[in-house]
Amino acid sequence: MIKSKAAASPYLVWMVIFIVAPLLIVAYYAFTDASGNFTLENIMAIGRYSSVFARSLLLAAEATVICLVLAFPVGYFLSRLRASKQHIMLMLVMLPMWMNFLLRTYAWMSLLENNGIINTVLGFFGLGPFRMINTAGAVVLGMVYNYLPYMILPLYTAMTKIDNSIIEAAQDLGASTLGTFTKVLLPLSGPGIATGITMVFVPSVSTFIISRMLGGGSNLLIGDLIELQFLGNSYNFNMGSAMSLVLMVIVLLCMSFTSSFDEQEMEGVM
Amino acid sequence: MKSRHLRLLQRTYVVLIFCFMYLPILVLAVFSFNESKSRTVFTGFTLDWYKSLFTNRMILSALALSLAVALVSAVVATVVGTMATVGISAMGRKSQLFINNISYMPVVNPEIITGVSLMLLFVFLQNWASKFDVLPDAFFGLPTLLIAHITFNLPYVIFNVSPKLRQMDSRIYEAALDLGCTPRQAFFKAVLPELTPAILSAFLICLTYSIDDFIISYFNCGTLQTLPIAIYSMTRKKVSPEINALSTIMFLVILSIILISNALDSRRYKREQGLGKAGEGR
Numbered sequence: 122m123i124k125s126k127a128a129a130s131p132y133l134v135w136m137v138i139f140i141v142a143p144l145l146i147v148a149y150y151a152f153t154d155a156s157g158n159f160t161l162e163n164i165m166a167i168g169r170y171s172s173v174f175a176r177s178l179l180l181a182a183e184a185t186v187i188c189l190v191l192a193f194p195v196g197y198f199l200s201r202l203r204a205s206k207q208h209i210m211l212m213l214v215m216l217p218m219w220m221n222f223l224l225r226t227y228a229w230m231s232l233l234e235n236n237g238i239i240n241t242v243l244g245f246f247g248l249g250p251f252r253m254i255n256t257a258g259a260v261v262l263g264m265v266y267n268y269l270p271y272m273i274l275p276l277y278t279a280m281t282k283i284d285n286s287i288i289e290a291a292q293d294l295g296a297s298t299l300g301t302f303t304k305v306l307l308p309l310s311g312p313g314i315a316t317g318i319t320m321v322f323v324p325s326v327s328t329f330i331i332s333r334m335l336g337g338g339s340n341l342l343i344g345d346l347i348e349l350q351f352l353g354n355s356y357n358f359n360m361g362s363a364m365s366l367v368l369m370v371i372v373l374l375c376m377s378f379t380s381s382f383d384e385q386e387m388e389g390v391m
Numbered sequence: 392m393k394s395r396h397l398r399l400l401q402r403t404y405v406v407l408i409f410c411f412m413y414l415p416i417l418v419l420a421v422f423s424f425n426e427s428k429s430r431t432v433f434t435g436f437t438l439d440w441y442k443s444l445f446t447n448r449m450i451l452s453a454l455a456l457s458l459a460v461a462l463v464s465a466v467v468a469t470v471v472g473t474m475a476t477v478g479i480s481a482m483g484r485k486s487q488l489f490i491n492n493i494s495y496m497p498v499v500n501p502e503i504i505t506g507v508s509l510m511l512l513f514v515f516l517q518n519w520a521s522k523f524d525v526l527p528d529a530f531f532g533l534p535t536l537l538i539a540h541i542t543f544n545l546p547y548v549i550f551n552v553s554p555k556l557r558q559m560d561s562r563i564y565e566a567a568l569d570l571g572c573t574p575r576q577a578f579f580k581a582v583l584p585e586l587t588p589a590i591l592s593a594f595l596i597c598l599t600y601s602i603d604d605f606i607i608s609y610f611n612c613g614t615l616q617t618l619p620i621a622i623y624s625m626t627r628k629k630v631s632p633e634i635n636a637l638s639t640i641m642f643l644v645i646l647s648i649i650l651i652s653n654a655l656d657s658r659r660y661k662r663e664q665g666l667g668k669a670g671e672g673r
Binding site: 125126127128129130131132133135136138139140141142143144146147150191194195198199210212213214216217219220221222223224225226227228229230231232234236237238241266269270323324326327329330334344347348351352358361362365368369372376 | 405472475541610618638
């Protein structure tokens with residue numbers, strides 16, 4: 122339409138300097154040592170941290186599955202409501218997302234503490250105290266709490282496209298509740314599930330705040346390791362870059378896995 | 392009968408999920424009025440934490456910095472991003488796809504990677520520039536913070552505005568040219584007004600992302616403190632009910648913005664409906 126490619130030039134320059142170049146520098150640092158010589162040692166050394174990587178993947182996967190299970194019915198119920206009600210309910214789902222996630226996580230700190238609110242309430246009934254903060258479970262809880270809306274919203278979007286008559290047709294044709302669920306509802310919400318998984322898994326696997334605030338010092342994740350290399354005590358840019366590179370590969374693998382379900386849905390959520 | 396039980400079950404479930412989502416925020420708010428510093432026992436009502444919050448220099452200057460960075464980065468990102476959208480739309484399919492894929496990177500990459508990679512670039516630039524003394528001494532701080540925020544805001548502008556530009560009827564632009572506009576006039580008088588809603592919403596998205604961002608700022612702010620970074624340093628200090636007061640205020644501000652925009656929306660909707668009916672009556 123408008124023939125003015127030149128208008129894009131400021132952005133293209135910006136893109137090359139501040140998107141492409143930084144990633145190339147990460148790759149450069151990952152494959153060099155402190156004096157700038159080529160080495161594979163940083164990548165090899167990651168093996169020493171394999172337990173941290175395994176923990177990150179495991180906790181993020183747990184959080185993703187829990188989010189999916191919790192969010193699926195919510196997405197379904199919301200998509201069946203009258204349009205005016207849907208609007209209000211969506212607002213309610215999104216409202217906590219607008220609170221800064223540090224404050225949301227801080228709220229859980231005061232709930233889960235050893236002499237925190239949950240333990241105090243349980244104490245009235247003669248239960249506990251339970252050790253909840255600084256456990257892996259608390260980290261998973263923090264991830265679920267922070268990222269649950271990211272699962273509900275794409276599921277809801279996918280399910281609004283499912284016509285009620287399709288579900289009724291399945292039931293009329295003799296499908297059981299389970300059959301309707303596995304053969305109709307689940308496949309039709311596939312794109313939403315795929316998007317939701319990415320949107321929960323990626324921030325969960327790379328977080329360093331949730332693990333630090335709710336996991337104490339004993340539940341380090343990949344994000345914590347990277348942060349320590351750049352701003353913390355370890356202070357080793359080469360090692361940190363190698364870890365970042367591996368994290369990027371993990372994320373790319375996860376995304377290529379989920380995007381095989383549906384290509385266009387990412388755009389729909391944007 | 393069965394369906395009524397089912398509906399009750401559904402309602403209970405949704406209510407429980409909303410309790411899970413809102414209970415922590417409610418607890419924060421309740422304890423912002425607590426007289427003692429205890430986070431578990433409510434000893435009495437006070438507004439002291441709100442008073443001390445508003446005399447807290449650290450918080451106030453952090454808030455000012457956050458607003459300034461958000462405003463500047465959103466303006467720059469919106470202008471550069473809108474220009475980019477127009478320019479990219481004039482390109483061939485392959486270049487479009489290539490540029491879009493690169494633009495997606497800050498969106499799909501974990502934030503920590505974007506933050507760390509920019510930090511490495513800035514360190515690299517600083518080391519390089521120190522030989523020639525071309526960069527200001529305070530390079531790590533406001534300049535890096537602004538660059539980082541503009542960088543993560545730009546893709547959101549492009550992905551918000553470009554669908555609108557694609558949907559737009561290209562004949563509007565051509566008609567403007569036929570009626571004697573120069574290409575520049577045609578753009579500013581015919582195309583830009585069509586894009587304005589998309590550009591505005593992109594601008595608002597940039598503002599909120601920028602005010603809310605912690606991770607990318609954390610790696611690129613030097614010694615400066617934006618509001619999220621100030622909040623982070625407060626959470627490290629364990630007991631500080633000021634943070635509860637701050638959360639409550641932020642929640643109320645967000646809630647009122649949403650309620651107001653909702654009310655405006657529904658009023659406009661009703662007015663349009665009303666106009667439609669009046670039109671029918673005639």
